[in-house]
Amino acid sequence: MAHVSLPHDAKAGPTKPEVRAVLLRKLDLGPTDHFAEVGSCTGAVTIEAARRAGRVTALERNAERIETTRKNLAANEVTGNVDLREAEAPEGLPDDADTLFIGGSRNYEAVLDKAVETGVDRIVMNVSRLEVAGAATEAFRERDLLADVVQFQVSRGYELAGATSFNADNPVYMLVGGTGAVAADGGPR
Ligand SMILES: C[S@@+](CC[C@H](N)C(=O)[O-])C[C@H]1O[C@@H](n2cnc3c(N)ncnc32)[C@H](O)[C@@H]1O
Known part of the structure; x- marks a missing residue:
């Protein structure tokens, strides 16, 4: 896998x-997919x-961060197939996306409504705040979108006094589903 x-x-x-790595497995992207992203940031x-x-249609509401996205895309020689839009979703979301990643949680209920309306096949939302994770899980369920909830806690090792100690990242809640959502081990998600 190429380095980012x-x-x-x-x-x-x-x-x-x-x-x-897990997100990409869940999204299962292929060359015929139109991928939409809310909150491109870096x-x-x-x-x-x-x-x-x-x-790819990538939305970012923050003007400074969309410039960061643009510069990092260029640094990785990613050109051509990315439509980068300064917009606050659901505004700016395409009508023909197959897959959607919600990385920024503003207006997520309206974003999910738009995904239902336009029949987005696979949807993943990453959340770090506990209360938002709970409310967003309910929002997925209410719309029959939820297939899986995965929680991660990654720690990275570093050398300490000739041994290995760890720095922990914040936990991440990954909500996985889509308009064809299936049970946890019952499908391709
Ligand atoms: C946690 S960061 C995403 C990190 C990103 N996946 C990365 O790897 O750099 C969330 C981003 O979503 C943006 N955001 C939040 N809600 C949004 C919305 N409704 N539409 C567009 N951007 C949004 C924020 O400005 C922020 O830059």
Whole structure:
């Protein structure tokens, strides 16, 4: 798997490589897919998606961060198949997306409504705040979108006094589903 280089930083990202690995498995992107992203920020997910999907529409509401996405896309020589939009979703979301990643939680209920209306096949939402994770899980359930909830806690080792100790990242809740949502082990998700 090609490395993602992020020479330009942003306060709210990036989604960590280990989390991206699971996210990509859940999204199951292929060359015929149109992938939509809410909250591109550093572009870490955008870059990975653009290497797999046929088309990417990436939304970011923050003007500074969308510039960061743009610069990191260029640094990874990702061009051509990414439509980067400065917009606050659901505004700016395409009508023909097959897959959707919600990395920023503003207006997520309206974003989910739009996904239902346009029949998005696979949807993943990453949440770090506990209360938002609970409410978003309910929002997925109410719309019959939920297939799985996965919780991650990644720790990274570092050398300490000739041995190995760990720094822990914040936990991440990954809500997985889509308009054809199936039970946890009953399908391709
Ligand atoms: C946690 S960061 C996403 C990190 C990103 N996946 C990465 O790897 O860098 C969330 C981002 O979503 C953006 N955001 C939140 N709600 C949004 C919305 N409704 N539409 C567009 N952008 C949104 C925020 O401005 C922020 O940059």
